[in-house]
Amino acid sequence: MEKGLNITTEFTSGLQILFNNIKKHKVVLPETENPWTLGMLLFWIKDNILVDKDKCDLFMKGNTVRPGIIVAVNDQDWELLGDLKYCIKNNDNITFISTLHGG
Amino acid sequence: MCSVNEEGAEVFEVLKPIEPLELKCRKCLIEDGNVVLQKKFVYCKTCFVPMVTHKFRATVGKSKLVNRGERVLVCVSGSQSSVSLLHMIWTGLQQSTYKRLTFEPVVLYIDESVLHDYPLDQVKKIKELFEKYGLTYHIVKFSAAVYLDNCLNKDTNVDQYNDKLQNIFNNLSDLTLKEDMLMKLRKRAITKLADLLKCTRIMTAENEHKLSIRLLSNVALGRGSQISLDIGLAVNNKNNNNTSLVTIRPMRNLSAKEISYYALFNKLDDFMHSNFLTATSEDESIQKTTERFVNDLQVDFPSTVSTIFRTGEKISEKTSAIAYCLLCQGIMEVNVSPSSAMEATKYSKYVSLMGVKALKLSLKELKNEETNEKNCNGCKCRNKQDLKEKIIESLCYACTHIIQELESLDDLPEEILNKEKERLQFKKMEEQIKDFLL
Numbered sequence: 001m002e003k004g005l006n007i008t009t010e011f012t013s014g015l016q017i018l019f020n021n022i023k024k025h026k027v028v029l030p031e032t033e034n035p036w037t038l039g040m041l042l043f044w045i046k047d048n049i050l051v052d053k054d055k056c057d058l059f060m061k062g063n064t065v066r067p068g069i070i071v072a073v074n075d076q077d078w079e080l081l082g083d084l085k086y087c088i089k090n091n092d093n094i095t096f097i098s099t100l101h102g103g
Numbered sequence: 104m105c106s107v108n109e110e111g112a113e114v115f116e117v118l119k120p121i122e123p124l125e126l127k128c129r130k131c132l133i134e135d136g137n138v139v140l141q142k143k144f145v146y147c148k149t150c151f152v153p154m155v156t157h158k159f160r161a162t163v164g165k166s167k168l169v170n171r172g173e174r175v176l177v178c179v180s181g182s183q184s185s186v187s188l189l190h191m192i193w194t195g196l197q198q199s200t201y202k203r204l205t206f207e208p209v210v211l212y213i214d215e216s217v218l219h220d221y222p223l224d225q226v227k228k229i230k231e232l233f234e235k236y237g238l239t240y241h242i243v244k245f246s247a248a249v250y251l252d253n254c255l256n257k258d259t260n261v262d263q264y265n266d267k268l269q270n271i272f273n274n275l276s277d278l279t280l281k282e283d284m285l286m287k288l289r290k291r292a293i294t295k296l297a298d299l300l301k302c303t304r305i306m307t308a309e310n311e312h313k314l315s316i317r318l319l320s321n322v323a324l325g326r327g328s329q330i331s332l333d334i335g336l337a338v339n340n341k342n343n344n345n346t347s348l349v350t351i352r353p354m355r356n357l358s359a360k361e362i363s364y365y366a367l368f369n370k371l372d373d374f375m376h377s378n379f380l381t382a383t384s385e386d387e388s389i390q391k392t393t394e395r396f397v398n399d400l401q402v403d404f405p406s407t408v409s410t411i412f413r414t415g416e417k418i419s420e421k422t423s424a425i426a427y428c429l430l431c432q433g434i435m436e437v438n439v440s441p442s443s444a445m446e447a448t449k450y451s452k453y454v455s456l457m458g459v460k461a462l463k464l465s466l467k468e469l470k471n472e473e474t475n476e477k478n479c480n481g482c483k484c485r486n487k488q489d490l491k492e493k494i495i496e497s498l499c500y501a502c503t504h505i506i507q508e509l510e511s512l513d514d515l516p517e518e519i520l521n522k523e524k525e526r527l528q529f530k531k532m533e534e535q536i537k538d539f540l541l
Contacts, residue, residue, distance in 0.1 A: 013183040013363065013373050014381070021222060021375070067398040070363050075148065077364075079139040080126065095367060097183070099312060099359030100394065 005029040005036055005088055009045065010095040015069070018059055020051050029088070038071065039063060039084030041094070059096075070097040130154070138364050141405040148368055155357060155365045159191050163204075163353045169304055171205040175351075176302035177238075178293055179212050181229060181374030183366050185308035188354055190371055192306075193236045209300050210240035213292060217246055217265045218272060218285070219377045229374060241300065248292035250516050255299060267514040272379075274509050278388035281379045283324060284505050287431045291516070294432075297348055305350045309334075312359035312397075314352070315411040320393040325445075325501045329433035330418050358408065428499035429519055430506070435499045445500055494523050 009025045016023045029036055029044065042065065046056055060066060064084060071078040072095045078086060088094070128134045128147035136145035146154065169175060177192060179185040195204035212229050215221075226242060233240040241255065246264035275281045297305050309317070314334045321330050334355070354362065366373065380388055385395045400407040426435040440446075491512060495503045506512070512520060 013366075014375070014377070017375065017377070017381070067402045068359070068394075070360055072364070072367060075367060076135075076137045077139045079142065080136055080145065097363040097367065099183075099363055100398070 004031055005090050005092075007088060007091065008093045009041075009049070010093065012095065013098045014100065015059070015096055015098045018052060018055055019049055025049055036088040037084060038073075038078060038081075038086045038088065038094075041088060042084075065096065066100075068098065068100040070099060071095070072097070137368075138360075140358070140360065143405075151364060152368055155361050156191060156194065158356050158361075159188075159353055160195065162356050163351070168349055168351060169206045173206045173304060174300070174302040175206045175208050175304040175306055176293070176297045176300060177208045177210045178305065178307045179210055179229075179233075180308070180376045181212070181225070182308070182376040183371070183373040184310050184313070184354055184359075184362050185376075186232075186371045186373050187362050187366050187369075188306065188308040189232075189236065190366075190369055191353075193238065196238075206304070208238050208306075209302055210236075210238050211293070211296060211300075212240070212242045213245050213248055213289065213296075214242055215245045217244070217268055218379075219381075221375055221377075225374055232372075241296070243292075243296060245289075245292065248296055249288055255296075270514045271509065274514075275505065277508065278379055278383060279324070279390065280505050280508055282388060282390055283501065285378060287502070287505075290431070294348060303348060305348060307350060307352055308354050309352050310354045310357050310359050310362050311412050312408050314355055315408045315415065316390070316394050316397050318411060318415040319397065320390045323389045323393065325504075326431075326433065326499070328435075329431070329499070330415060332433055334412075334415055355412075426497075428502050429494065429497045429522060430502040431499060433499050435497075490520075490523070493527060494520075497523060497526060
């Protein structure tokens with residue numbers, strides 16, 4: 001497996017309050033044995049960027065995002081890319097948009 | 104989901120196992136898709152944006168409510184929806200002549216930083232955004248909008264009103280009521296500002312999603328009779344004045360997802376816009392519970408929201424309304440039949456309070472009984488209690504709950520109190536001249 005992946009994650013429409021009020025996070029994903037998938041990324045975000053761990057359930061539910069949160073990879077709907085199974089590539093821009101009432 | 108087949112039996116249609124989605128845009132069939140709507144319709148970026156804009160234009164156009172050159176108050180809260188609304192209007196104004204929007208938008212931002220912690224530079228950023236669009240805009244502090252008549256004057260000191268406002272919300276311990284009150288005060292403020300700015304139309308940016316959640320929670324809150332006022336496209340705010348204000352919700356045919364992608368594709372930045380429910384647990388308020396209910400359903404049944412919404416649309420308001428609630432300006436149920444839900448709730452509350460005694464007294468005596476209990480005879484608080492009780496008479500069912508939680512009425516906008524006093528005067532006068540009337 002190649003070295004770490006450079007990606008940008010973006011949290012908008014209220015989600016940023018869970019992430020220190022910063023919308024854009026440039027992150028480097030460490031090397032792993034298996035290729036990075038969106039499903040893995042979610043847990044990684046939870047463990048690494050999420051500030052308030054108590055409020056984790058505002059972001060995730062089970063092993064996926066909470067209903068009402070939209071995920072887009074490079075402006076493309078993740079539903080088109082195989083949801084959680086999508087393999088993240090270098091320089092991907094992953095956007096999380098909340099459509100929920102007041103975040 | 105359910106369908107009736109030829110034999111007339113109901114069959115539950117099995118959701119097909121995830122079939123591979125078409126990867127091409129269903130409209131142009133050339134480009135690769137970017138967005139999936141309702142789990143089956145794939146659009147590419149280039150086809151998606153015009154589609155959304157078209158829906159918006161159709162909603163505005165269909166209503167035929169905005170005339171050429173009319174001043175329209177565009178309420179922008181900073182949320183993604185409202186930022187998108189602003190962008191759509193602005194784009195509409197740049198179009199070539201035959202497609203151009205012809206009304207005159209006045210943008211309004213109500214600064215609610217008194218109640219929520221916003222980043223300090225939020226107002227500045229909003230200002231920059233408005234400047235960029237080059238439309239007429241006003242930024243008003245929430246407390247000023249609620250309490251003051253000349254709230255457009257920026258120099259007025261609003262500190263004391265800030266306290267009043269915070270007082271109201273601190274008094275309300277229940278999140279459901281807090282949020283409800285906020286919505287009502289916001290609406291009041293917007294109506295008032297529209298008047299001051301000489302706007303005859305108001306545009307707000309609620310989307311289909313938000314409106315269906317509001318619809319269901321309104322029913323749960325006991326605001327069933329006001330549904331059409333709260334979610335309809337055009338609402339006549341003809342509250343006994345001769346001004347007729349119409350609220351238009353041009354985004355009501357757009358789903359939350361459509362708006363999110365519209366904002367994403369147009370690189371629109373949204374701002375923090377919290378309310379009391381932000382980051383609270385889902386079980387703490389009716390609104391939030393409803394939201395979860397709708398969202399969870401929506402995951403498996405993508406037409407949930409539109410079904411709720413279309414059903415809600417069919418509910419129309421009573422035309423023969425005579426009384427309006429003092430606080431929310433919604434229609435009030437007056438002279439309800441004794442078998443109504445409202446009376447039943449009252450009675451059940453009464454029985455649970457009084458126990459066996461309830462059998463002896465009839466419901467009519469309930470009121471007297473209550474008054475007697477509440478008045479601590481002779482002491483000073485009596486007057487206040489009196490006013491509270493009187494004011495409750497002119498409130499709708501849901502608003503009485505809010506007022507009952509408030510400790511004192513002093514923090515309410517004066518306007519409301521004055522109106523109530525006026526009403527009482529009228530009543531008194533009517534009483535006095537009753538005998539002379541033919």
